Amino acid sequence: MLETLNYSDEYQNTNENKQTKKIGRKCFNWKLLKTDLTKAAAESVLKKDKQWTFNKQYTTSCNIVLQYVCRKDDNCIARRKIVLQSNSLDASIFGTDEEHDHIEKKGRG
Numbered sequence: 001m002l003e004t005l006n007y008s009d010e011y012q013n014t015n016e017n018k019q020t021k022k023i024g025r026k027c028f029n030w031k032l033l034k035t036d037l038t039k040a041a042a043e044s045v046l047k048k049d050k051q052w053t054f055n056k057q058y059t060t061s062c063n064i065v066l067q068y069v070c071r072k073d074d075n076c077i078a079r080r081k082i083v084l085q086s087n088s089l090d091a092s093i094f095g096t097d098e099e100h101d102h103i104e105k106k107g108r109g
């Protein structure tokens with residue numbers, strides 16, 4: 001059933017951003033973490049994890065994607081996303097395989 005998840009992260013960059021150069025784009029290796037969830041259940045999994053903050057929602061040809069980023073740094077390579085099937089609204093959670101690469105801000109001292 002997961003073969004229907006044929007979305008592309010590139011999709012969000014069409015149209016509006018034609019003139020924007022892609023600078024330092026990271027390559028994310030998405031891995032399926034959980035599936036057969038409701039949207040609310042998927043959101044609560046990420047909330048409980050306390051590492052993620054909602055970044056944006058976008059729609060691909062057959063899915064709705066809620067993108068979450070590291071709450072310390074939205075450029076951190078560690079990310080999560082909830083993918084909703086637009087016909088059934090079944091939710092799956094994907095995550096990057098990589099460890100966090102954000103730099104912890106230290107207090108002055």
Ligand SMILES: [Zn+2]
Pocket residue numbers: 070071072073076077078100101102
């Ligand atoms: Zn991080």
